[in-house]
Amino acid sequence: MIYLDNSATTKPHPEVISSYIKVNEQFYGNPSSIHAFGEKASSLFQKAQQQCSELSGLPDSKVIFTSGGTESNNLAIKGSAYFLQGKGKHLITTAIEHPSVLEVFKKLENEGFEVTYLPVDPAGVISLDDLKAALRKDTILVSIMYVNNEIGSIQPIHEAGKIIKANSNARFHSDAVQAYGKLKADYETLDMITLSAHKFNGLKGSGLLAMKKDMKLIPEMAGGGQQEGLRSGTVNTAGAVSLAKSMRLASEHQPEADQTLQACQQMLRSFFEKREEVKVLSPENAAPHIFSLTVPKLTGEVIVHALAQREIFITTSSACSSKMNKRSHVLTACAFSDRDIRGAVRISLGADQQTEDIQEFIRIWQEVIPPLLKGV
Template sequence: MIYFDNSATTKPHAAALETYTKVATHYFANPSSLHKFGQKVRDLHEEARKQVAALMSVRSEDIIFTSGGTESNNLAIKGIARAYQNRGKHILTSKIEHPSVSNVMKELEEEGFQVTYLPVTKSGQVRIDDIKEALREDTILISIMHVNNEVGSIQPIAEIGELLKERELPFFHVDNVQGFAKKELVLSQIDAMSISGHKLHGLRGTGILYKKSTVKLHPEILGGGQEFGLRSGTENTAGIVALAKAMRLSLEDFEKKSSELTALRDYLLEQLEKLDGVTVHTDALHSAPHIICFSAKNHRGEVLVHALEEKEVFVSTTSACSSRAKLESSTLHAMGVSGNQATGAIRVSLSYDNTKAEAEQFIYFLKEILQKINEVVK
């Protein structure tokens, strides 16, 4: 099997699974319980928070554990918007955000907020000049992803942070679900950031929202007041401890692994660009090292996905969250890609576990499939 769908989800690290099993088996008490068994679980929970904070070089009290990237994005965006709506009701975001951001924006618009959707270049990047022009006195939040989940384009996060550093508002939120442990990001000029556990070889149902202490949030889930009163619900301590382990393992030897992954991505791009009728939508100069998006002329994306599946090669049609709906990619549309190409786009997403041999086999199978389909069409 060749698994090239790592932006949808990753295979959990064996050590993370082992950690989860150990904690879930031996430390299953509720961390909010007052007895010593519960307090032992609470200690494990807080130790995991300290480990995550140390890996990110932030304060432990700025780490909020969630169920994943979607919840983290919802809590950050709605939490800031509703907490500061008396200061303004204008928000900036881009036209290529994940649905867990773009759909939240639609909900806020229904509540009376005004949202400006920034365009992107043909490489899938927002322009700093567009942000400057769109900023208003009542802008309270900017939410821009670090790495796009469909084409891998990297946004100018540092430049946006520099632009905002002298302003009290707006706050700056970054969806870093696809970027964490793949592309470095300095947090000093970011106010909030979302991370998903299952995108970095942790378990599903785990995530993180980093939030500076200066940022107030309106809680979205009310109950027992867990996670500093911002995310109520009995904590998933086993998953959280496993997430801390997965984060540490993902960041080990980062420069070496990133260099190897970039070389693998570049090999695939080189081979894809040699194929007749194939258009690559990922710009290597402005993208992360693990995502490639391409279209094959006159070939529907889902047809290629299923043809590769028969070869035990697993890829996806752009975002896994919307692929079942068979919709035209909003990201590619925003980049100026034509309707047929946007509808038929394929996403290949790599992990540090993938190999050159797998990449070579993928190209071989893809050539074979495209040739057979072309013969049928003729």
């Protein structure tokens, strides 16, 4: 089996699984309990919070643990919009965000907020001039994803943050789910970032929102007031500890992983740019782990299923929409044709991917895909 769908989810690292099991077996007390066993769990939870804050790369931050990227994005966006609406109701995002961002902005529009959706160029990148022009006195929040999950385009986050701070009082949030551990990211000009453990060899159902320490939000859930009242409910100590472990491993291995991922992507690009049946969709300077292409004479589903029969696993676009048969809003925003969108597939690499995997994938592609084009 060659697994090339790592932007959908990654294989948990053995050390991450081990830490999760150990905490659940030995330190399963409720951190809110005042007895010694509960206090031990509380100590572990607080230590994990501190570690994740330091590892997040967001300066002077605090961490709220969540169930993953979707919850973190919802908390960051709705929590900020509701808290700051007395200062203005204008929000800015991009046309190519993950659904857990776009759908939240659509909800806020229905509640009376005004949203500007920044367009992107064919490489999937926003214009900083467009961003500057969109900022207003009543802009309270800007949310721009760091790395696009379908084509791997990298946004100019650092430069965008400088423009936002110089021209408004808006908060700046980034969905950095596809960036962490995959490339050397710069979060210096951000106020909030979203991370999800299962995108970097952690466990599903575990994520965080890192935010500046003095920042306030309106919580989504009412309850016992855990996590500074921002995320009520019995805290998941094992999930927090294992998330800290996955972040540490991803951070430590990032430089080495970057070299391998760059080599794998270059192999893919060199091969596919010469194929007559293929059009490459990912830009030259895309994130190293995401490579999208299209075979306009086929459908993405046909390609995915044909390769799966040989135990090569890729996907049509983002895993969140592939089973719903939705037209890719990302590829549409990048002005690709209907035919290109119909035949699009995504290859996404893991931090431990080997060049031998790519060589085998290329060999099988040549055996499987060209025969499908005969008579088409």
